[in-house]
Amino acid sequence: MDNLTADLILYNANVLTLNPAFPRSQLVAVRNGRVLSVSGNEAIKELRGIKTKVIDCQGNTVLPGFNDAHCHVVAFAESLLTPNLCPSTVHSISDIQDEIRKLSQNSLPGSWIRARGYNEFYLAEKRHPTRWDLDKATITHPVKLTHRSGHAHVFNSLALELAGISKESPEPPGGMIERDLETGEPNGLLYNMSDYLANVVPPLSDNELEQGIELASERFLSLGITSLQDASPHNDVRRWQMFEHWKSQGYLKPRLSMMLGVEALNQYQEQGSLSKTGSSQLRLGAVKIILDETRGQLNPPQAQLNQKVFEIHQSGLQVALHAVEETTVEAACSALEYALQRSPRVNHRHRLEHCSVCIPAIAKRLASLGAVVVTQPAFIYYSGERYHKTVPDEQLKHLYPIATLINTGLKVAASSDCPVVPPNPLSGVYAAISRTAETGQSLLPEERISPLQALWMYTMGAAYACFEEDIKGSIVPGKLADVVVLSGDPTRTTPGELREMQVEMTIVGGEIAWRKNA
Helix, strand or coil: CHHHCCCEEEECCEEECCCCCCCEECEEEEECCEEEEEECHHHHHHHCCCCCEEEECCCCEEEECEEEEEECHHHHHHHCCCCECCCCCCCCHHHHHHHHHHHHHCCCCCCCEEEEEECHHHCCCCCCCCHHHHHCCCCCCCEEEEECCCCEEEECHHHHHHHCCCCCCCCCCCCEEEECCCCCCEEEEEECCHHHHHCCCCCCCHHHHHHHHHHHHHHHHHCCEEEEEECCCCCCHHHHHHHHHHHHCCCCCCEEEEEEEHHHHHHHHHHCCCCCCCCCCEEEEEEEEECECCCCCCECCHHHHHHHHHHHHHCCCCEEEEECCHHHHHHHHHHHHHHHHHCCCCCCCCEEEECCECCHHHHHHHHHHCCEEEECCHHHHHHHHHHHHHCCHHHHCCECCHHHHHHCCCEEEECCCCCCCCCCHHHHHHHHHHCECCCCCECCHHHCCCHHHHHHHHCHHHHHHCCCCCCCCCCCCCCECCEEEECCCCCCCCHHHHHCCCEEEEEECCEEEEECCC
16 A cells, blocks of 8 residues: 555645535545545545645645736736835825935946836826836936836936937837927937837846745745746746746746747747647746737737737647737737637637627637636736726726626636736635625625636636646645645635635645745
8 A cells, every 4th residue: 555655744724626526525645746536534644644734724725826817927926026116005196206216326327227017007106107207316327117017117307318219219119209299309208118128227147036036936836826827028038048047046936838939930930849738846937929909900910910819820839818908808809719720729719818899799709619718807906906097998898707607608718917916826715706896995896706716817818828727726646736725715704804815835746835933
C-alpha cells in the first residue's frame, strides 16, 4: 500500500471540488504534485504514510486554485514599485501635483518620474491632468503618469520634448495625441501609445523588475491565485525568455500562460523553438489583437482584422480579441465568422477579452461560433459608480451581462485585468453574485449569477479558456494539486460575509506556497 501513501493530506475540510460528479468531500490527498485522492476523512488511515504532511483544515473550505484568465504580470509588478495615485490616495489634480513634487525632491534632475493608477472620474476636477498641470509640479524632471486603464498616459512638457511629440507630430497608428482645441498643441494626454512610449521612457532595471515580480508573485499567492494568463500586447520572444528566467529562479511561483502580441507573431514563427504548449509552469497561449475606436473608427479596419484573424486561425493558433465597446465586440464576432466560414475548425476556443458591452443577439452569435468570453466581474465592484454616471443607458443595460452570456451557452472565464483593478478573485466573485459596486450601487441585478457559477469562471472556466481543463480547474485525482484554503464557503454565505472572507493557505503543485501569518 506504500505506493498509495500521500505526500500531503488536507482533511477535516469542506472541499468544493468543482467536479459535478463529486461536488463535495472532506479530504484531499496529494502525491508527486498531483491530486491522489478526494474522499471522506476516514480515508486518512490508508493514505497516510510515515513522511506524509497532514493539515487539519478545521472545517475551512478548500477550492481549486484561482486562475486569473487575463492580467498583466509585468505591469502589475511595475505598479508595486511605482507610486499609486488611485482614488483612495489622491482626490484632485492638486493632490497629484503634491505627490510629484515629493518625488522630484528625492530624485536627480533629469531622471524620470513615474506614477500610475489615477482615475479622472474620482478627481475633484472630473478631468485628466494636462502637461501644464504637471509642469507646475516639476519642469526639471520628465513625468509619466499612467491612467488606471493602462491605455492612456499624461506627459509633462519635458517628457513630451524627450519623446519628440510636438504640434507638428502626426497621429501615431492606433493612437491619439490629445491637443488644445485652439492652438493644436499637445496637452500631454496620449492614448494607446504604449509601444511608442516604451522606446522613450527608460525601462526598469533587471534587478528592479525581479524585485517587482517577487512582490507580485507573493501578492497573487496571498489571494489564492495559482495560475495566471498574461495578456500583454507587448509580449514577444524576449518577454517569454524573461518569464523563463523568473520561473527558473523562483521569482514567479504561480503557473503562467503567456499570450503573444500580434506584432510578435512573425518573430515567434521564425524562432521555431518555443513550444505552443510548453510545460505546466510556463506555456504559450493565444495571439492577442487589440480592437479599439480611439480616433472614432475601428482600428484595425474590418477587412484587415478579418485577414489577420483568418491567418492566425488557419495556422492552428488561438486568437484573443480585445473588444470593449459594442461596435468592437461585433467587429470581433464578424472576424471570427469570416475565419470559420473559410476554414471550419472545432474546439478553436477563440477568445473575446472583456466583451464589456454585448447585446443578446451578439452573445448568441458568439455562442454559435464556439467562442470563449473572458470578463472582469471586479470592474462592477470598483467602477460601478462611474458606469452609472458616464455610460449611456443604451450601453449600460448590456454592460458585463454575465448571466446573459452564460445562458446563451457561452463558456465564460473571469479575470482581473490587473493592475487596472486589484487582482483579488473574491472581489470578482462578490461582484458577479451581487452586481453591487464598492459604493453600494446596484448594476443590472438581473445579471446576477450563483456563487458556484462565479467560482467556476475563476477555476474551470479560466482553465478551459487556455485548453488546460484536463490538468486544472477542479480537484480531481490526476490533476495538478493547486488549491486554495478559504476561511469560509462562498456558496453558503451572504454577499456581505463573502467580502470579509480570507485566504488561509495557497498550495501549488502540492507545496505550500503561501500561508496566512506564516
